[in-house]
Structures are given as C-alpha cells and as structure tokens.
Amino acid sequence: MPRQQPPRPEPLDPPMVPFALAGLAIWAVAGLTLLLFFRDWLATHGHENWLWTCLAGFLWGFPGLAVMMRHDANRRRRRAGR
Numbered sequence: 001m002p003r004q005q006p007p008r009p010e011p012l013d014p015p016m017v018p019f020a021l022a023g024l025a026i027w028a029v030a031g032l033t034l035l036l037f038f039r040d041w042l043a044t045h046g047h048e049n050w051l052w053t054c055l056a057g058f059l060w061g062f063p064g065l066a067v068m069m070r071h072d073a074n075r076r077r078r079r080a081g082r
Contacts, residue, residue, distance in 0.1 A: 013075055016068040020061060027057035 031054030034042060042048050 015072050015075070017065065017072050020065040020068040024058060024061035024065065027054050027061060030054050031058060 031051060034051055034054060039051075042050055
C-alpha cells in the first residue's frame with residue numbers, strides 16, 4: 001500500500017529589494033574602505049583592479065535593483081490575486 005506523502009510547504013518568496021540594497025551598500029563600503037585606507041597598499045602590491053571591481057559591483061547593483069523591484073511588484077500582484 002503506497003504511503004501518502006506529506007504536503008509540500010510553500011516556497012519562500014521574501015522581498016528581494018533589501019538584498020539588492022544590501023549588496024549595493026557592501027560594494028560601496030568595500031570600495032570606499034579600499035580607496036581611503038588601503039590605496040597605497042593596493043598600488044604597492046599591484047591590486048589597483050580591486051577598486052575597479054568594487055565600482056563594477058556597485059554599478060551592476062543598479063540594474064539588479066531594478067529587476068528586484070519588478071520582481072517584488074509582481075510578487076505583490078500575485079499575492080493580491082489569491
């Protein structure tokens with residue numbers, strides 16, 4: 001006799017904008033910290049590209065933020081339709 005499987009829990013669907021904002025803030029803080037306190041060390045050891053990496057992470061965060069805002073709006077619409 002086959003056993004009945006327990007019902008599956010609903011998947012998590014948290015708001016995503018706070019995660020995108022946190023990512024933007026982390027990249028900004030990392031870049032500013034490197035720029036203000038470790039610039040000479042970066043130049044001495046040939047790691048100036050770390051600053052560019054922080055800048056790229058920060059700038060790519062804005063399209064990510066736009067996508068997450070759209071995702072959250074769609075999530076609110078889906079939940080309102082239930």
